[in-house]
Structures are given as structure tokens and as C-alpha cells.
Amino acid sequence: MDRTLSLKNSFSGKNTSQGNGKGETEEFPKQRGKQPDNRPGFPESSPLSKSIDDRLGTCLWMTIDELMTREIVKVYENTSIEEILSLYGKYPYHILPVVNDKNELVGIIDLDIILEILLLCLMPREKHTLTTAIRSLGATAKEIMITHPITISLDATLKNASDLMIKYRLDRICVIEDGKLVGIISKRNLIEEICKRRKEKLKEEID
Amino acid sequence: MSALLQLLFLIFSVKLLGEAAERVGIPLVAGEILAGVSLGVLFLDVDTDIITFFAKLGSIFLLFTAGYKEVSLKNLKFDSVTALVPTLSQIVFAFIFGFAFGRAFNFSFLESLFLGVAFNPTSITVVLGTLIDLNYLSSRPGTAILSSAFLDDIIALFFFSIVVNFVRYNRVPPVMMILLIAGKILVFLFIMYILGTYLFPRLFIYAEKMHAKEAVFSLVVVTALFSAYLAELFGLHSSIGAFTGGIMVSEIPLAKLPDIQSKVDGLAHGVLIPLFFAFIGFLIDPYTLKNTGSFTLLIIFAALSGKLAGGFIGSKVIGFDFYESLIFGTGVMPRAGVELVILTIGRELQIINQETFSAMVLMVVVSILISPICVRWAIQARQRKNG
Structure with missing residues (x-):
């Protein structure tokens, strides 16, 4: 309480x-x-x-069902980096969910990743890791996305979502139903x- | 009281000297090792027990974070078999050079075997900076170095865990025993796989619902320690267990929340891993190095040339030109984290003596110093040649 x-x-x-x-x-x-x-x-x-x-x-x-944004911009696994960049130029969103052919959420791309790729040579040395290096060589969404996004189910409550957001400083969470992406809920x-x-x-x- | 002061001194001096090294353009690790040397010089009675304990935690977390953050099995892909040839070739060459070196110096069979394995792990982070600076990451040798780095450590750790088992029998055991050891490793991996697929994801969901503070972060730490302990039960080394544990949780969303990752990073890279590197420096005996100068020089030469020759020949075979092969060969030369963990364990189990240990640590320092320079030179030479 x-x-x-x-x-x-x-x-x-x-x-x-x-x-x-x-x-x-x-x-x-x-x-x-x-x-x-x-x-x-x-x-x-x-x-x-x-x-x-x-x-x-x-x-x-x-429930999340009543709160979330349903109309979201998403990308597919084989969407090219160029397209992703132009999507970021067009919309003010912070994360792009990545889905496969069955609309199942397989990963997310966030602004940090894009910044890392674009400014690789300016990154502090501690960021020169294998993961960033491999990401910077990626050509499609699948190769640069975070493969283990945190998700919340459609019937979770506002309290569940706010708990997650406040405890782990998350700003947005992908909402899934049976593994399929249905929306995004943000603070x-x-x-x-x-x-x-x-x-x-x-x-x-x-x- | 003095242990507190020594820890405080270590953490402080590790960061300070690490930064100093970075500023003059030397890789961070070199400065961190130097901090450990200064501990031995400045303090007369060093509380070895406590420092050793923290260093052990450091080595566990070094390999745990390697598995947890860097080795994504999904990333482990080879567009073509071509990348595999130079990788295997440099691994085989490094092993042969190490083994032959040991035999030439009349080391026991086991010690030579250990040297062969210890010549292997690569740490490419110091080369990454150079490749990125010169915009050479996406080149053929660049991608080959990247995929090589993954396999290297895994293969080295695998063979290392077998050699460690040999030591228990103090000789190379009969075939049946080797099969038994391989069986134990497989059972361990299988148990870790089952736990990682079924138990741990659930545990993390419960931990997330707990009201206790930082339950998820604690669970990540518990996973690291648990997998290290389980490995020891199976006769493997704790840090190898931690590496497997890291890979096991690396695909669990709750364990990989950015917030949790940064906390694990803080514990590992802020405190424990620097202590481990400093501990290595503390273990080096500068006097033995002085007395065994030519031996040290030879071991450094053998360890570096093994990688260079293997890498060069392997990449030449798959059609890299002269400079590309040179870039690959010099790119896989540097060693750091995993190498140092293996060396410490070898010393702890008395597989290698103090002289070999000190010489190999010096080899690590030399390799991270000269490798980026060589790579830069090779890349620039290639660019000049191609106009």
C-alpha cells in the first residue's frame, strides 16, 4: 500500500x-x-x-489493454538499417519493436543502439566491446536488435507496469499476447x- | 585494519594507474597490473588471504560478465566457412608453439600441454579501438578477427578444463579417464542448460515480484556464484562455471534489464575485476624476471609468433592478400582477461612455476602493447600500397 x-x-x-x-x-x-x-x-x-x-x-x-498505444511503428527482422534510420527521422519514437513474419516480438531497437552505430568512433573506449563491434557491422534489424526485450502481458495491471517502470527505470515496455506484439505501454x-x-x-x- | 587499507589502496591505485596508462596511450590493463606491483613494493606484510579471495571473485566475475554481456550465442554465426580456417589455424599454431616450447625447455608433458592451451586465448578489445579508429572493422580481416575472438576463448576454456583435470591425476590419464572427464563436462553443461531453460527464467520472474530490495540483481550474483560452485563440484574450475552461468542468463530478459546490467558492471568492472588484475601484478616477481631474461624473451616471442604465424598462414590459405593476412595475424595476438585467469589457475595448481607465470604475464602486457601498433602499421601499409 x-x-x-x-x-x-x-x-x-x-x-x-x-x-x-x-x-x-x-x-x-x-x-x-x-x-x-x-x-x-x-x-x-x-x-x-x-x-x-x-x-x-x-x-x-x-489492465494494460485499456492503457497501451496500439498503433505502433514496428520493423521486421530483415528491415535494413537505412530504413530504420529513416523511421527514426520520421517519428519521435524511442524504441522500435522488431517482429518476425508471425508478428511475434523477437527484439527491440532503441536510441542507444542507433547512437552507438552512428557514433562508433566517438564512443568512449569502454564501449569498444565485441557486441558493439558486431552490431556496427549489422545490416538488418535482426543483427542490431536487443534479443531479449522485457515484455508485459496484455492482462497485466497498471500497477504491474508502473512497478516495472519505476523499479528498473524503464520508460516503455512492449505488450505481448501469446508471444505476439500488440502494443507499447509508456510512462x-x-x-x-x-x-x-x-x-x-x-x-x-x-x- | 591493514587489509582495509590495502584494499582501499588497490582500488584507488588501480583506477589511477589505469587512467594514467590510458592517457599515455597504453591499454588500461597494463596500468592496472602495475598497480598490483606497487602494492607488493609499498606494503611489507600484505594480507594475501583477503586479496586472494577478492581476486578469485574478480576472476569469477570477469568470466561471468564475458558470458553475460559479450558472448551471445545468437551472434555466433559464420557467414561462410572461410572465417573458420584462419581461426582454427591460429589456434592450432599457438598450441603447437606452446607445446613445443615447453618440450624444448624440458618441461613435463603436462606443463607443456598447459603452455599450449595458455598460448591460446585472444582478447581483441585493444585491437578493436584501432580497427574502429582506422575504419577497418568491416573489412575482411576485421570481420574475421571478430568471429575468431568468440571461438578462441571458448575453445581455450574447454581444453583448459580438461588439462586442469589431468593435473588431479598428475599425469595424462588413460583413455577411459579422459572419456570420464569429457563426460563430466558434458553433464555439467547439460545441467546448466536445463537450469537455464527451465528453472532460472522462473526464478527471475519470482525475484522481480519480490519486495526485498534489489532482488533481481542479487539473483544475478547468486547465479554467478552458483554456477562457479557447481563447476567445482564437477571438478571443473569455478571461473569456467561462471562463464557458462553468464551465457545461461544472457538471454533472460529480466536478468538483462539495462538497469541490472549496469549494476553488475559496477560490481564487476568497478571493484572486483580491477582487483583481479592488480592481484596478477602483485603475483609477478620482478626479481625472477631479471634472472631469467632470455627465457622470458623467448616465451614472449614464441607466444606472439605462434598467433602471428597461424593467423597469417590461415588467412593466406583462404585468399587474403599479404597485408590482410598480416592484419589478421597481428590482430589475434593480444591477450588479456581469459589468459590471465588461466595463468593464475595454472600457478595456483602448481602446473607452472613462478618464472613461467611471471614471464607469461609479461607476455600479456607486451602483447597488448605492441599488437595495436602492429595492426595500425599493417593497415596503413596496405592503404599506402593500394594508393
Whole structure:
């Protein structure tokens, strides 16, 4: 219970500090349609009533299914590095899941890998390892991806996801169902959902 | 109290001298070994027990992280058989040079066998820097060096674990015993495979759900120690077990979370492995080196030329030109981590004497010093020739 409470606090803290909501949907532009566009700031010192706490409490048991981003950009095992680079140029995403022909998640590519490949000669010496060297020679997604991505299942709860994210400083996790990739859940997904619920609740109370 | 001071001194001086070495353009390991030499010079009564214990942990974690981070079995692929020829050729040549050297100096059969194995492991990290600097990684010899580096260590460790077993019988055992030893190794690998496929992934899932702090990280450390211990039960050496353990967890997502990896790195590369390198320096006896100058020079020459000749001939066979073969030959010369672990064990089991040990450590230092220079020279010579 301790953890739940502290989570709630951190959420409400972030909320007021980003009151005007600038750039909050930048990361997942495809979601913009679903989100209400106009988000008025919250009153600076809105006292959290007991009922809001309850409301956020139920939020913790929502499943990943209701929270995650479904429309994601993914690549295949034989996608070339050039294509991957152009995808990174086009979208603001941090990770690209790699799937095989059966849509099973086999790996992920993240910004660190891309940076390592592009700036190999500038990397600090301790980064001159066999793995980075072999990665830099790779030509396809399969050869550069991280082959053991952390995943979360579709019916896991928001609490499961937030536990993982906070304990291991993960920002996004691939969601799988029977080994097949179905979406990505990010910290932002969680925060947006909780903010949305708070706002609804506040509106109800004002009415 | 003095043990605390010595540990503190070691960790501090290892980092300081390592950095100093790096700044003047010498590989880090050379500076770290030097720190160990300074411990022996500066402290009169060194608490050997404690330092030895930490060094043992260091050697376990050195090989554990090698398996855990570097050897991805999925990466182990050979686009063509061609890469295999130079690899095998340099392994065979290095072994023959080591064995023949031992015989020529009237070493026992076992000691010569050990030298043959100890001539083998390659550590290409120091060459990687050069290859990357000169943008030569993707060249034919570059990729061949990369695939060679994988196989080298695995083969060296495998033969080494057999030779270690020979020592227990103090002679080369009859065929039946050799089969038994091979059987034990296979059973060990099989058990590790079963545990790695069925038990450990589940354990990590439980550990992730635990409320105890850092449960997953602890489990990774436990895996390293467990596999080291299990190997000892099977009569293999602990660090070989740790290497297998590292490979075993290297594909478990929870064990390879970036956060966990950086913690394991901190423990291994921040504390334990530097202590191991320093321990090696501490073990060198500068006085014996002085007395056995020509022997030391010869062993260095034999160890380096074995790799060079094997690599050169092997790559020439598959159609590399003169300089390409030279690049490959000099590229597989350097030794570091695995080599030092094997040497320490050989010394500990009294397979090799103090002089051979000190000479071989000096060989390691020389190899990491001159190899990058040779590779750079060979690459530039090739570029000049081709305009």
C-alpha cells in the first residue's frame, strides 16, 4: 500500500507542474485524436478529496489493454538499417519493436543502439566491446536488435507496469499476447490516463 | 585494519594507474597490473588471504560478465566457412608453439600441454579501438578477427578444463579417464542448460515480484556464484562455471534489464575485476624476471609468433592478400582477461612455476602493447600500397 500511495503523490505532483499540457502528446502523435485537445490547467492547490483518491486507486487495477498505444511503428527482422534510420527521422519514437513474419516480438531497437552505430568512433573506449563491434557491422534489424526485450502481458495491471517502470527505470515496455506484439505501454500512457481521470472527477465535483 | 587499507589502496591505485596508462596511450590493463606491483613494493606484510579471495571473485566475475554481456550465442554465426580456417589455424599454431616450447625447455608433458592451451586465448578489445579508429572493422580481416575472438576463448576454456583435470591425476590419464572427464563436462553443461531453460527464467520472474530490495540483481550474483560452485563440484574450475552461468542468463530478459546490467558492471568492472588484475601484478616477481631474461624473451616471442604465424598462414590459405593476412595475424595476438585467469589457475595448481607465470604475464602486457601498433602499421601499409 505504501508504494501505491507514493505513486499517487508523484502523479499528482507531475500533473500540476505540467498544468498547461504543452507538448504532452508529442511523443505519441497517433493518439492525439483520442485525447481531448483542450486541457485547462488544474487549480494550483486543488485539495485532493477522498473520492479522487479512490478513483485513482481503481485506476491502478486497470489492465494494460485499456492503457497501451496500439498503433505502433514496428520493423521486421530483415528491415535494413537505412530504413530504420529513416523511421527514426520520421517519428519521435524511442524504441522500435522488431517482429518476425508471425508478428511475434523477437527484439527491440532503441536510441542507444542507433547512437552507438552512428557514433562508433566517438564512443568512449569502454564501449569498444565485441557486441558493439558486431552490431556496427549489422545490416538488418535482426543483427542490431536487443534479443531479449522485457515484455508485459496484455492482462497485466497498471500497477504491474508502473512497478516495472519505476523499479528498473524503464520508460516503455512492449505488450505481448501469446508471444505476439500488440502494443507499447509508456510512462506517458499511464500519466495521461490518470490525468484524464482526475480531470473528469474534478469536473463531476464542480458540477 | 591493514587489509582495509590495502584494499582501499588497490582500488584507488588501480583506477589511477589505469587512467594514467590510458592517457599515455597504453591499454588500461597494463596500468592496472602495475598497480598490483606497487602494492607488493609499498606494503611489507600484505594480507594475501583477503586479496586472494577478492581476486578469485574478480576472476569469477570477469568470466561471468564475458558470458553475460559479450558472448551471445545468437551472434555466433559464420557467414561462410572461410572465417573458420584462419581461426582454427591460429589456434592450432599457438598450441603447437606452446607445446613445443615447453618440450624444448624440458618441461613435463603436462606443463607443456598447459603452455599450449595458455598460448591460446585472444582478447581483441585493444585491437578493436584501432580497427574502429582506422575504419577497418568491416573489412575482411576485421570481420574475421571478430568471429575468431568468440571461438578462441571458448575453445581455450574447454581444453583448459580438461588439462586442469589431468593435473588431479598428475599425469595424462588413460583413455577411459579422459572419456570420464569429457563426460563430466558434458553433464555439467547439460545441467546448466536445463537450469537455464527451465528453472532460472522462473526464478527471475519470482525475484522481480519480490519486495526485498534489489532482488533481481542479487539473483544475478547468486547465479554467478552458483554456477562457479557447481563447476567445482564437477571438478571443473569455478571461473569456467561462471562463464557458462553468464551465457545461461544472457538471454533472460529480466536478468538483462539495462538497469541490472549496469549494476553488475559496477560490481564487476568497478571493484572486483580491477582487483583481479592488480592481484596478477602483485603475483609477478620482478626479481625472477631479471634472472631469467632470455627465457622470458623467448616465451614472449614464441607466444606472439605462434598467433602471428597461424593467423597469417590461415588467412593466406583462404585468399587474403599479404597485408590482410598480416592484419589478421597481428590482430589475434593480444591477450588479456581469459589468459590471465588461466595463468593464475595454472600457478595456483602448481602446473607452472613462478618464472613461467611471471614471464607469461609479461607476455600479456607486451602483447597488448605492441599488437595495436602492429595492426595500425599493417593497415596503413596496405592503404599506402593500394594508393
